[in-house]
Amino acid sequence: MADISVSQIPEIWETAALVKTGNDNKQTPYIDSVSEFENWCMIEGKLYKIRIIVKKQPDRYFVYYFGAVRQE
Secondary structure, eight states, X not given: OHHHHHHTHHHHHHTOEEEEEXXXXXXXXXXXXXXXXXXXXXXXXXXEEEEEEEEEETTEEEEEEEEEEXXX
């Protein structure tokens, strides 16, 4: 499952809804903000809620956390 979901990150992120943006709670140096995005996707025929945490630095954005929780 992990390979399928990781390969879908760019597509999932492009259509994800921004949930919130705020300061880095860990106060990591050079992090301007942290944003949380949510989306849904099908993996192996099952519905998953996707959560992506993106940290912004002065010159780039990077995915810090990516999780998929199966929905019943």
